[in-house]
Amino acid sequence: MRMREAFPVSVANPSYPYLTHDSLAGRDNEQAIPWTTRPELFEGLPDSDCLSILSTARRRDIPRRGVIFQAGDPNKKIFLLTEGRVKVAQVSKDGNETVMWLNVPGQIIGSLDVTEGAVSSAATAMQKCTVLVWDLPAFEANLDRFPLLFGNVMSILAWQTRELSCRVCEISTEGFVSRLAHVLIRLTSQIGRRVNGDFELDITQETLAQMTAVNHFTVNRQVSDWKKEGLLVPRKNTIVIRDLPGLKRLCQQLGPSPSLGGN
16 A cells, blocks of 8 residues: 655644644654654645544554454444554454454554444554544544545555455465465565565564465475575564565466566
8 A cells, every 4th residue: 555755743732532733743742643654545635634634533552462443343433553563354263363454554454444334353453553543423524524535545445455355366366385475575565674685574474374374384384495495584573585586586486466466
């Protein structure tokens, strides 16, 4: 998902629980809102409109491993992540977990669903997080008031639909090795840190297994094989991609993922 130009915020007049300009800033009119690039939700909107929309949200701090929402909860809120990382997953009847999203700051947590009903997945903080929360009626009022916001919501929904379709296609048509390679390439662009020419991914092998519909031991064996080939190095709670071009060449040999367009 795209992120746009810097979004500085200079603010005043705090009033919790609804976020006004100070509470968004974090402390006494000095600190900007806690993301450095404009989320797609606010793309094209003037800063004054963004501030009006943000002022109808509440701030919520989530501890590591804290639950933001659970499957079966009423769909009455919209969550925007401003700090930390969140795992959104579905759990089967036998307790197996499938990770649907890894959300990063600036993204809506889970599916952007503005219809009433029950939530189908659970969102858990992978690290200490801060989120902005809109009650669904307040968010819908913003959609009516700001046509550009409505357009951005439609774009996000289209992106999420394409992403999930690609994931389903991979799981149903590709072998595990191809799925894992595609997931690692996507994660490199989404959460990777460039360090001395490598890409560090803060992710466990267990989470990779949950993203590729296999068990942890299968991921561990493949990661060990790729380590021997010099493609990556596993560390505690981290995967270091040493040879991203090599991983992409492997994907081309195994067959392109729709989400990668064969590139």
